[in-house]
Amino acid sequence: MSLMQLGLVRGLIGQAIGTIIGLALVTLLRAVFGADPAWVPEPAWVGGAIIGGIGFMYGVGALDDWIKWVRGIPTPLHHGPPPGKPAWMRYFSVDYNHKIIGIQYGVTGLVMLMIGGSFALIFRTELVQPGLQFLAPDQYLTVMSLHGWTALMSILLAIGGLANYLVPLMVGAEDMAFPRLNAFAYWINVPAITLLLTSLFFGWDGGWTVYPPLSTVGSMGFQFVFYGIFMLGLSSIVGSINIIVTMIRMRPPGMSLFRMPIFCWAVLATSFLQMTATQFIGMAFLMLSWQRLLGMGFFDPAKGGTPVLFQHLFWFYSHPAVYIFVLPGLGIISEILPVFSRKPLFGYRWVALSSVAIALVGFIVWGHHMFVSGYAEYLRVPFMVSTLLVAVPTGVKFFSWLGTMWGGRLTFPTPMLFVLGAISVFLIGGLSGPILGTVASDMFLTDTYFVVGHFHSTIFGGYTFPFIAAIYFWYPKITGRMYNETMGKVHFWIMTPAFWMMALGQMSIGVMGMRRRISDYDPALHVEFGHTLITIAGFAIAFSILLMVYNLLHSLDVGKLAGNNPWGSRSPEWQIPSPVPEHSYATPIRIVGEPYDYGLANSTYVQMGTGSPASFGGSHAVAHAGDD
Amino acid sequence: MPKSASDKRHFIIAAALIAVSTVALYFLLERGMPLPPGASTEAGIIDNLIHWHLAVIAFLFSLVVVFMLYALVVFRKREGDDSEGEHFEGNTVLEIVWTVVPLIFVVVFAFYGINTLAEVTKAGPNEFEVEAIGQQWSWTFQYPNGVVAAELYIPINQRIHVSMQSKDVLHSFWIPEMRVKQDLVPGQNTEIRFTTTKVGDYKVRCAELCGRSHYSMETPVHVLEQADYDQWMSEQAAAQNVAVAQSAGATE
Numbered sequence: 017m018s019l020m021q022l023g024l025v026r027g028l029i030g031q032a033i034g035t036i037i038g039l040a041l042v043t044l045l046r047a048v049f050g051a052d053p054a055w056v057p058e059p060a061w062v063g064g065a066i067i068g069g070i071g072f073m074y075g076v077g078a079l080d081d082w083i084k085w086v087r088g089i090p091t092p093l094h095h096g097p098p099p100g101k102p103a104w105m106r107y108f109s110v111d112y113n114h115k116i117i118g119i120q121y122g123v124t125g126l127v128m129l130m131i132g133g134s135f136a137l138i139f140r141t142e143l144v145q146p147g148l149q150f151l152a153p154d155q156y157l158t159v160m161s162l163h164g165w166t167a168l169m170s171i172l173l174a175i176g177g178l179a180n181y182l183v184p185l186m187v188g189a190e191d192m193a194f195p196r197l198n199a200f201a202y203w204i205n206v207p208a209i210t211l212l213l214t215s216l217f218f219g220w221d222g223g224w225t226v227y228p229p230l231s232t233v234g235s236m237g238f239q240f241v242f243y244g245i246f247m248l249g250l251s252s253i254v255g256s257i258n259i260i261v262t263m264i265r266m267r268p269p270g271m272s273l274f275r276m277p278i279f280c281w282a283v284l285a286t287s288f289l290q291m292t293a294t295q296f297i298g299m300a301f302l303m304l305s306w307q308r309l310l311g312m313g314f315f316d317p318a319k320g321g322t323p324v325l326f327q328h329l330f331w332f333y334s335h336p337a338v339y340i341f342v343l344p345g346l347g348i349i350s351e352i353l354p355v356f357s358r359k360p361l362f363g364y365r366w367v368a369l370s371s372v373a374i375a376l377v378g379f380i381v382w383g384h385h386m387f388v389s390g391y392a393e394y395l396r397v398p399f400m401v402s403t404l405l406v407a408v409p410t411g412v413k414f415f416s417w418l419g420t421m422w423g424g425r426l427t428f429p430t431p432m433l434f435v436l437g438a439i440s441v442f443l444i445g446g447l448s449g450p451i452l453g454t455v456a457s458d459m460f461l462t463d464t465y466f467v468v469g470h471f472h473s474t475i476f477g478g479y480t481f482p483f484i485a486a487i488y489f490w491y492p493k494i495t496g497r498m499y500n501e502t503m504g505k506v507h508f509w510i511m512t513p514a515f516w517m518m519a520l521g522q523m524s525i526g527v528m529g530m531r532r533r534i535s536d537y538d539p540a541l542h543v544e545f546g547h548t549l550i551t552i553a554g555f556a557i558a559f560s561i562l563l564m565v566y567n568l569l570h571s572l573d574v575g576k577l578a579g580n581n582p583w584g585s586r587s588p589e590w591q592i593p594s595p596v597p598e599h600s601y602a603t604p605i606r607i608v609g610e611p612y613d614y615g616l617a618n619s620t621y622v623q624m625g626t627g628s629p630a631s632f633g634g635s636h637a638v639a640h641a642g643d644d
Numbered sequence: 645m646p647k648s649a650s651d652k653r654h655f656i657i658a659a660a661l662i663a664v665s666t667v668a669l670y671f672l673l674e675r676g677m678p679l680p681p682g683a684s685t686e687a688g689i690i691d692n693l694i695h696w697h698l699a700v701i702a703f704l705f706s707l708v709v710v711f712m713l714y715a716l717v718v719f720r721k722r723e724g725d726d727s728e729g730e731h732f733e734g735n736t737v738l739e740i741v742w743t744v745v746p747l748i749f750v751v752v753f754a755f756y757g758i759n760t761l762a763e764v765t766k767a768g769p770n771e772f773e774v775e776a777i778g779q780q781w782s783w784t785f786q787y788p789n790g791v792v793a794a795e796l797y798i799p800i801n802q803r804i805h806v807s808m809q810s811k812d813v814l815h816s817f818w819i820p821e822m823r824v825k826q827d828l829v830p831g832q833n834t835e836i837r838f839t840t841t842k843v844g845d846y847k848v849r850c851a852e853l854c855g856r857s858h859y860s861m862e863t864p865v866h867v868l869e870q871a872d873y874d875q876w877m878s879e880q881a882a883a884q885n886v887a888v889a890q891s892a893g894a895t896e
Contacts, residue, residue, distance in 0.1 A: 153856045153857055153858075153859060154856045157853075157855075157856065157858075221853075221855055221856060222853065223853050225853075227814055227852075227853070229812065229813045229814070229830055230813040230814065230853065230854060230855055233812075233813070234855065317830050317831020317832065318831070322829075322831065322832065323814060323829055323830060323831075324829060324832070357719075357729055358721075358728040358729040359728070359729030359730065359731070359732075360731065360732065360733045360734075361733075362732075362733070362734050362735075363733075363734035363735070363738075363739050364733065364734065365734075366734065366739045388816065388825050388826050388827050389827050389829070390826070390827050390828075390829040390832055390834040393765070396761060397758055397761070400754065400757055400758070400761075401750075401754045404750045404753055404754055404757075405750055407746055407749070407750055408743060408746045408747055408750060411742060411743075411746040412739065412742060412743060414708050415738075415739075415742040416734075416739075417712075418708065418711045418712060418715065419734070419735070419738070421712065421715040421716070421719065422649050422711070422715050422719065423648070423649025423650075423719055423729055423730040423732070424715070424719050424729035424730075425719065425720075425721040425725065425727060425728060425729050426715065426716060426719050426720045426721055427720070427721050428716075428720075436712070436716070439708075439712065440709065440712075443705060443708055443709070444705075447701045447704055447705055448701070450697060450700075450753060451694065451697040451698075451701070453757075454693060454697070454753060454756070454757035454760070454761075455757060455760075455761045456686075456689065456690050456693055456757065456760035456761050456763075456764050457690055457693050457694050457697060457760075459690070459764070459823065459824045459825045459826075460690055460694070460820075460823040460824070460825065462825060462851070463816060463818070463825070463851040463852060464851070520676065523677065524676050524677055524678075527677040527678065527679055528678060528679075528680065529680050529820040529849070531818075531849055531850075531851050531859075532851075532853070533853045533858065534858060534859035535859050536859045536860070537859065538847070538849075538862065610733075612733075613731070613733075614728050614729060614731070615727075615728030615729050615730060615731035616731045
């Protein structure tokens with residue numbers, strides 16, 4: 017068997033060839049138009065980055081069917097492993113099954129999490145002592161900045177994984193509404209990752225926020241970040257449209273919006289944010305690129321621009337992005353808690369609508385990142401008030417979780433532990449928010465490690481912990497086998513205290529005066545001990561993640577068989593065999609009750625179908641619309 | 645141990661635990677988040693705000709965590725008990741309460757926040773004027789009489805008004821002991837105000853990533869008694885050959 021049979025390998029070769037074509041094309045054009053010198057690295061590499069991305073998508077085969085449509089060739093949807101090839105190869109090639117794509121997303125997200133974490137360990141080690149040890153300041157900044165974007169990429173991939181795998185199963189659909197678009201949305205992430213990681217070799221020192229003028233005068237690595245993130249954004253936009261259509265159009269009879277599993281509500285809110293906000297960061301990054309390449313003065317005061325404009329555009333996406341990152345995780349918490357409490361989700365409608373409320377308020381708070389940016393002073397107060405308002409719908413979630421646990425019959429397998437860990441960590445993140453939201457205290461704390469601690473608790477509580485809970489929870493459904501429970505619990509008991517130590521340590525040294533994004537610090541601040549603890553905690557977290565990866569891989573072979581529904585969940589995906597068959601539901605399902613009526617005698621949520629497979633009315637209608 | 649979820653005894657015990665936990669946590673937070681000693685009027689105002697925040701954090705953290713831990717212990721599934729939890733789907737009164745009460749907190753903190761903001765940023769009469777110029781990776785300070793210095797010298801008990809420009813990229817002016825912070829933006833004047841209350845040596849630390857040597861963009865700040873300041877200024881003025889008379893006017 018040759019490697020060329022793997023779409024991934026063909027894609028990477030396509031990207032390499034595309035990059036060379038781009039480099040040559042730009043240089044040739046410059047030569048033809050008499051630009052001197054013809055070879056200038058930066059424009060050439062930008063050309064390479066763009067055409068390389070297209071080359072990847074062509075090479076991997078994500079465009080094949082669409083090209084056939086243009087040429088009038090029919091493209092029937094193929095199900096199951098490619099003919100004559102082993103099943104594992106599906107995961108490395110274009111496949112239209114949402115479960116395969118979900119795994120592709122999720123595993124890539126996990127890999128990026130580990131890469132992003134490794135970057136953190138590198139510069140954390142540098143910070144154990146004051147003084148410069150083994151990283152030069154610009155290397156430090158490159159690794160620190162890359163930690164930011166690789167970790168954020170990991171989040172978008174992981175929530176893509178959760179949404180792709182779970183949403184069609186939860187709404188009883190055969191697949192996503194637009195399977196080809198779905199594959200496209202996943203695969204465009206791979207050239208994005210390639211570009212982002214390539215930036216390591218060129219260096220960039222702007223932090224993940226890439227504020228100009230630093231990002232418009234710094235080294236060339238910035239360009240790879242701009243186009244990498246642009247492709248990532250494209251994935252977010254088309255992916256979210258697909259998810260919204262699936263959820264709106266393909267639900268089974270009886271599943272009103274308020275009878276969807278609660279995770280779907282979270283994904284719906286997140287998808288609307290992704291669909292409407294992502295354009296802003298795409299545009300902002302293109303503007304940076306063009307200011308560098310073409311001298312357009314968007315953010316250049318000498319040409320009538322202003323650097324502060326970029327911050328508005330950036331945060332107009334990047335604040336809602338934080339809610340994009342955490343809403344699915346909060347949905348996972350709400351989804352898993354009732355199962356292990358054996359009780360209905362407390363205040364289903366309030367929890368569902370609080371996601372929508374957070375998403376809406378999320379659009380009008382971006383200016384709280386800019387209290388000291390030099391924008392007009394009158395803007396500070398409205399952004400302060402809108403920011404504090406986020407506490408209200410977030411509070412509803414916390415209290416509803418407490419109400420769900422109260423009076424239940426609680427059990428504590430690993431997914432439940434991680435859900436509880438997530439609540440405690442997200443609580444730290446949430447409560448450290450208002451102190452940054454009031455302008456006067458923010459004037460002290462902004463751009464210190466307090467912000468770093470706040471952000472990491474928000475993201476670990478809203479993404480990392482719930483994602484891990486979800487992995488353990490749905491692992492039996494995905495693989496048909498149980499993970500090792502003891503190892504899972506050890507993972508939890510290492511990671512949770514380590515994370516608290518890390519986040520509280522970051523907040524503490526921030527209050528003591530430790531600034532963000534510095535490779536060396538003043539010994540007079542007495543933060544060395546704090547840094548040492550944070551670094552130790554970081555390594556402990558990394559170790560615990562490796563333990564999880566070992567557990568997941570090892571259990572694929574030796575885990576005991578899970579059966580259809582090891583957790584006793586009422587959700588549709590647990591009523592079918594594990595692992596989920598190629599066609600998830602043999603026949604369409606009906607919804608005849610409420611999703612979380614645990615403890616209510618004789619209540620049913622899902623009625624398994626008795627009709628013929630052909631009666632997947634909604635899904636077929638939409639999928640075929642996509643075919644034509 | 646009471647079993648029913650709505651038994652009043654649960655809530656009495658939980659309330660007592662929350663009270664104890666709030667007090668304990670507040671003291672832990674005050675010790676675990678040690679603010680640098682304040683050296684300005686604004687530091688006092690901002691520290692008060694921070695103390696209030698920490699108190700509310702201690703309370704809310706206790707509220708959620710005590711109820712959570714209490715539920716984990718009291719409502720855990722017992723050996724051999726295969727029953728489901730009590731079936732209740734929600735409580736509209738409770739939902740309204742925990743929407744409205746946080747809303748009141750928000751309004752109070754917004755009001756408090758607006759007042760502190762107004763206090764720490766208000767312009768006053770007879771401010772001590774100085775200009776700060778940031779560039780990769782150093783600070784320059786310019787006094788109204790034309791004296792230029794690489795370190796910032798300012799007198800005590802004065803409301804200091806720093807107007808700032810950047811020569812290249814974004815920077816941020818931050819003296820932790822004075823608490824307040826403001827970015828410097830190329831092509832734009834920005835300003836910051838603080839009132840010195842303690843003689844001493846501090847550092848202005850650049851707080852906005854400004855490139856490779858951002859970490860080292862720290863410069864000493866000296867808050868002096870008025871007489872010492874005047875003496876420093878006249879020495880500087882003499883050395884730099886500018887008129888001292890203007891400086892007396894500026895420091896009035």
